Amino acid sequence: MSFIGPKLLSNIDSRLREAFPSHRTSPFGGRSIILVGDLGQLPPVKDIPMYVGASCGNTLWRTFDTFITLSTVFRQQGDAPSQIQFRQLLLNLRNATPTIADWTLLMSRTSSSLSQTENHIFDQSTHLFSTNKSVALHNKQMLKQLNVPIALCSAEVRKQTLLLAPEDEQLDMVVLLAVGQQVMLTTNLWVEAGLVNGALGQVVSIVYNTATTPPMLPLFVVVDFVNYKGPPWDAYNPTYIPILPLTRGSRRQLPLRMAWGLTIHKSQGMTLQKATIDIGNIDRQGLTFTAVSRVRQLTDLRIMPSFSFARYSRMKDSPSVQRRKQEEAFIATRSIAPDVA
Numbered sequence: 001m002s003f004i005g006p007k008l009l010s011n012i013d014s015r016l017r018e019a020f021p022s023h024r025t026s027p028f029g030g031r032s033i034i035l036v037g038d039l040g041q042l043p044p045v046k047d048i049p050m051y052v053g054a055s056c057g058n059t060l061w062r063t064f065d066t067f068i069t070l071s072t073v074f075r076q077q078g079d080a081p082s083q084i085q086f087r088q089l090l091l092n093l094r095n096a097t098p099t100i101a102d103w104t105l106l107m108s109r110t111s112s113s114l115s116q117t118e119n120h121i122f123d124q125s126t127h128l129f130s131t132n133k134s135v136a137l138h139n140k141q142m143l144k145q146l147n148v149p150i151a152l153c154s155a156e157v158r159k160q161t162l163l164l165a166p167e168d169e170q171l172d173m174v175v176l177l178a179v180g181q182q183v184m185l186t187t188n189l190w191v192e193a194g195l196v197n198g199a200l201g202q203v204v205s206i207v208y209n210t211a212t213t214p215p216m217l218p219l220f221v222v223v224d225f226v227n228y229k230g231p232p233w234d235a236y237n238p239t240y241i242p243i244l245p246l247t248r249g250s251r252r253q254l255p256l257r258m259a260w261g262l263t264i265h266k267s268q269g270m271t272l273q274k275a276t277i278d279i280g281n282i283d284r285q286g287l288t289f290t291a292v293s294r295v296r297q298l299t300d301l302r303i304m305p306s307f308s309f310a311r312y313s314r315m316k317d318s319p320s321v322q323r324r325k326q327e328e329a330f331i332a333t334r335s336i337a338p339d340v341a
Contacts, residue, residue, distance in 0.1 A: 001037035002286070003268070005047025006057020013060050027063045035064065039324055040094040042268055042286045049320075051327040067335040075271055075296055086298045093289045096321040098313045109298060110306040122276050122302040126182075126200070127261040128291050130280035138261035143178060151177045151206050154215040155253035156245075171246075171253035177206055177221060184259035184266075185225075187246070193230030195241065198270060200259055201225040204240055220244045221254060264291045271295075276302040285315035 016029035023030030043049055050061040076087050089102045111119055129135050143150065153175040170187065177183075181203045189195040201223040208218045220242040232238035245254050264279070268290050277291040295301050315321060 001035035002039050002041045002049070003037070003044055004035070004050055005044030006050055006053060006055040006061070007047050008044065008057070009050055009060050010055070010057040013056075027060055033064075038094075039328060040286060041290045042265055043284075043320070045265065049324065049327075052323060065334070067331045069332070069335045075293065078297070082299075083297060089298075090289070090293050093285070093292060095325075096285045096315045096318065098309075098316060100309060103309045103312050105298070106292070106303060106312075107306055109301050109303050111302060111304040112306070114302060119302070122274060125274035125276050125302065126259070126267075126272050128264050128267050128275055128277045128294065129261055130264055130278070130287060132263060134278065134280065135261040135263055139258040142260040143176060143181060143258065146178050146180050148178050148180060151214045151218065153177060153217050153254055155251045156217060157250055158247075158252065159250040170248040171251045171255060172257060173251070173253075174215075175254050175256055176258065177203055177218075177254070177256070179203055179205060181258065182260045183223060183256045184262070185223075185243070185255060186257050187248075187255040189243075189255070190230060194225065194227045195230070198266070199225055199227065201241075204237075207242075217245045217252065217254065221256065223256070267291070267294050272300070274300045274302075276304055278304055279307065285318060285321050288312075288315070 012033075013028050016031050017024040017026075018029075020029035020031065039049065039051075050057060052058065073087055073090075076083060076090065078084075085105065089105060092099060092102050107113065111122075114122070127135075127138050129138065155171060155173045155175075172186075183201055183203055185195060185199040185201070186197060188197050204222040204224050206218050206221050208214075208216075212218070222240050223243050224237070224239050225241055226239055228239045228241055232240075233242060234240045243254060243256060245252050264277070264287055267275075272294045275291075275294050277294075279288050279291055292301065
């Protein structure tokens with residue numbers, strides 16, 4: 001819910017009132033709405049948090065009257081001293097109460113503090129960046145390092161229009177693919193089996209029929225999704241899944257994208273086996289907290305480049321953090337225990 005701003009919340013409300021006209025005078029068309037998330041993570045893109053301002057969206061936020069605060073951390077579980085220390089670091093980071101001890105612990109995970117062997121392992125990890133430009137540069141560098149043939153797959157456009165529909169933008173105009181490439185699924189294909197928007201995998205093969213070659217679309221691409229939980233397509237390789245081109249709006253394209261590098265925004269909600277993070281030049285508490293908390297333990301993290309304590313500590317003076325804390329204090333007065341719910 002940290003991603004939802006007043007504009008989006010207002011749009012949801014308007015659409016539900018249209019969909020349920022008999023309840024068009026009620027917020028959200030009389031539907032029950034459940035928001036899930038952490039206000040301490042990333043804020044909305046090109047918007048402000050729901051609880052800020054005096055817009056229609058802010059008024060809708062005030063209609064939520066039941067709050068349940070969950071306190072158990074599942075991603076960083078464990079009773080080992082190192083896990084307890086990491087959880088406390090993340091709590092301090094979320095609450096924008098930086099300490100020298102926390103910063104020193106984070107700096108123990110910079111590339112210059114790790115051995116050559118560790119750095120080599122992390123070179124193949126998912127890299128998180130603060131900007132799309134940095135993500136694109138890293139992905140192209142990694143693709144080039146594979147030193148294998150690259151298939152350029154151009155989308156088939158069924159109807160040329162001057163204005164793009166939202167559905168069109170769900171698929172890229174051009175997808176670059178190579179065997180061994182790390183990719184991300186960009187749509188929900190089979191939620192129960194783990195084939196969801198954001199699922200990570202590795203390209204195993206690219207299959208064309210005899211009459212087609214790049215830049216035409218292949219018949220399908222076989223991707224190894226390690227977290228796939230459905231029935232096997234290949235009995236010998238149960239996590240190998242064929243991904244076919246699909247249509248969204250006027251485009252037909254493969255729902256895949258290079259994923260050696262991701263924006264920190266895109267990683268929100270993910271759990272990564274290992275991650276290298278670059279928080280860039282943006283001193284945002286939510287950005288740093290989200291990036292650092294993507295892994296299960298501190299040793300699964302590499303920070304590159306390092307950053308000063310002065311920069312790290314500036315988060316506590318952020319007006320947006322102070323405003324968020326005020327809202328959370330208000331929520332706390334209205335929160336009920338999970339077992340009561």
